[in-house]
Amino acid sequence: MASQERIALFVWSTGHYCQNVLHGVSAFARPRKPWLFRIAPPEMTALPFIKAWRPTGIIAFIGDLRFARAIEGLGLPTVDVSNACGDVKVPRVGVDDMAVGALAAEYLLNNGFRHFGYVGNPADRFSVEREQGFREMLAKAGQRCESYHERTAHLPRGAWMPKADLREWMLKRPKPSAVLCANDARGWELAELCADAGVAVPEDLAVLGVDDDPLFCGLSYPPLSSVATPAFRIGFEAAALLERILAGQRAPRQPIRFPPVRVVVRRSSELIAVADPDVAQALRFIRANAHRPLGVQDLLGEVHISRRMLELKFRAALQRTPTEELQRVRVQNAKELLSTTDLPVAEVASKSGFSGSKQLAECFRRVLRTTPRDYRRSFRPDPA
Numbered sequence: 001m002a003s004q005e006r007i008a009l010f011v012w013s014t015g016h017y018c019q020n021v022l023h024g025v026s027a028f029a030r031p032r033k034p035w036l037f038r039i040a041p042p043e044m045t046a047l048p049f050i051k052a053w054r055p056t057g058i059i060a061f062i063g064d065l066r067f068a069r070a071i072e073g074l075g076l077p078t079v080d081v082s083n084a085c086g087d088v089k090v091p092r093v094g095v096d097d098m099a100v101g102a103l104a105a106e107y108l109l110n111n112g113f114r115h116f117g118y119v120g121n122p123a124d125r126f127s128v129e130r131e132q133g134f135r136e137m138l139a140k141a142g143q144r145c146e147s148y149h150e151r152t153a154h155l156p157r158g159a160w161m162p163k164a165d166l167r168e169w170m171l172k173r174p175k176p177s178a179v180l181c182a183n184d185a186r187g188w189e190l191a192e193l194c195a196d197a198g199v200a201v202p203e204d205l206a207v208l209g210v211d212d213d214p215l216f217c218g219l220s221y222p223p224l225s226s227v228a229t230p231a232f233r234i235g236f237e238a239a240a241l242l243e244r245i246l247a248g249q250r251a252p253r254q255p256i257r258f259p260p261v262r263v264v265v266r267r268s269s270e271l272i273a274v275a276d277p278d279v280a281q282a283l284r285f286i287r288a289n290a291h292r293p294l295g296v297q298d299l300l301g302e303v304h305i306s307r308r309m310l311e312l313k314f315r316a317a318l319q320r321t322p323t324e325e326l327q328r329v330r331v332q333n334a335k336e337l338l339s340t341t342d343l344p345v346a347e348v349a350s351k352s353g354f355s356g357s358k359q360l361a362e363c364f365r366r367v368l369r370t371t372p373r374d375y376r377r378s379f380r381p382d383p384a
Contacts, residue, residue: 004034005246007239008050010042010060010071011081016184016213017231018061021081024235025059027381033243042067057242059235062088077245079238083126083255091245093238095229096257097126101133104180104208104227107263109141110328112274112283112317113178113206116143119166119190120182121150127182130210134180141319146173167193175204176273184209184216184226191220191268202271212264222267230258236381261379262336278303279317282310283325290329290353296322326353331367334360338376345372 009025012018022039029035038053040046042061047070058078062068068088071078080092108116118134120127135145148169170193173179181187187209194201201207201222209216212228237256245251274280285302286294299322300307314322334352337343343351349360349372357372364372 004036005057006036006038006053006055007242008053008055008058008060009037009039010046010050010058010062010067011039012041012061013039016215017211017229020231021061021235021238024232024237024381025239026235027232028236028239028243044070057246059238059242060090062090077242077251079242079245081234081238083129084124086125091241091251092255093234093241094255094257095126095234096259097129098133098136099257099259100210100227100229101130101135101180102137103260103263104130104210105134105137105141108178108180108206108208108269109138109143110318111178111206111269112272112280113176114143114273115174115177116145117169117173117177117179118145118147118181119150119179119186120147123150124182130180130182166190167197170194170199170205171197173205176202176206176271177204178202178206178208178269178273180208180210182210184211184213184220184224187224187226187268188216188220191222191224195221202267202269206269206271206273208263208269210260217264217266220268225266225269226264228261228264230261230379233258233379233381240381259378261339274317276313276317278305278310279313282314282322286322286326286329290326290333291351292353293355294326294353296326327363327367330354331363334364334372335375338372339379348372 011022038050040050042063044067055076058076060071060078060080061082062071062080063082063084065085065087068085072089078090080088080090081094083094083097116138118131120131122128131147138145148166179190181190187207191201191207194205199205207224209224209226212226217224217226272280272283282299282303285299296307303310311321314320330353334348337348337351346357349357354360360372364370
């Protein structure tokens, strides 16, 4: 019989991200390993109880340096599943937070926004990296970002804390603007402040969170759009890494990072922020019908202008042609289906508006420099 390891899980048992991490750990361990588990909050007060249980390994959500040093002091094989602290000396499996910010910026740019903001906390490394990725992608498009930085030590876990200075910052945003928040709790807070101040979401201010937490996204009015993160896979791969370390393998020096899954679009960001009515109408038509074999001629039937004029208007508003926008939306649809379903690649191609799996594969190689199957594999835990 395999070794019955005792694994301490210093992970919050509430919250969408942490619960999905725990589901991922469970999916790896059952039925592969006869591991025993204890779950404890990642706080100093829980350490004596877990130490008395004599664990042989730890998976932890390390949120502050004091707790990090205490965990390191135990001298046990440990894997961190957060990205809150910069100076943690244990291996980490987590989200590629730079990619989170970049994906958010790409999505908002593609919706036509030209004014951007960020709400986060410089005390949390995940917030800093999400902001950096957001800013860098915006800079590539020639756009800037105005940030609001929290003054508390860390982003509170779910508490709604209205702030007069955040309200003032929000009221100064040009209209329309789009704001990325470091997590869904802050996105919910910002949406509430907008409602209280009479700022229309998304017409005046589009709001985007991170983690796709159904609680905060559902509490928000209007419902909050969010960047979904691969928490289940992070838990699965953290357990797999811990198993290798327990078996005597050397831990990786660099964090293992996984890209965000997708932008889950809800009402809070559902706005085409393009001033030109012809381009806005064409964009709405593309997004509603990209699953069909559309061509530019179909767009001309909607906007009733010449092809040359439509192309000029698209380049002025979005720096790309109608054909390029059609391809971009189809690729985005295919990426979502590949990352969230088990549909055969041929069916993914059909539902995304491609003529077949061959055309989809050619487009993926050209645009993403990968294949549809390899793209799907990057979001799935490795098989046992």
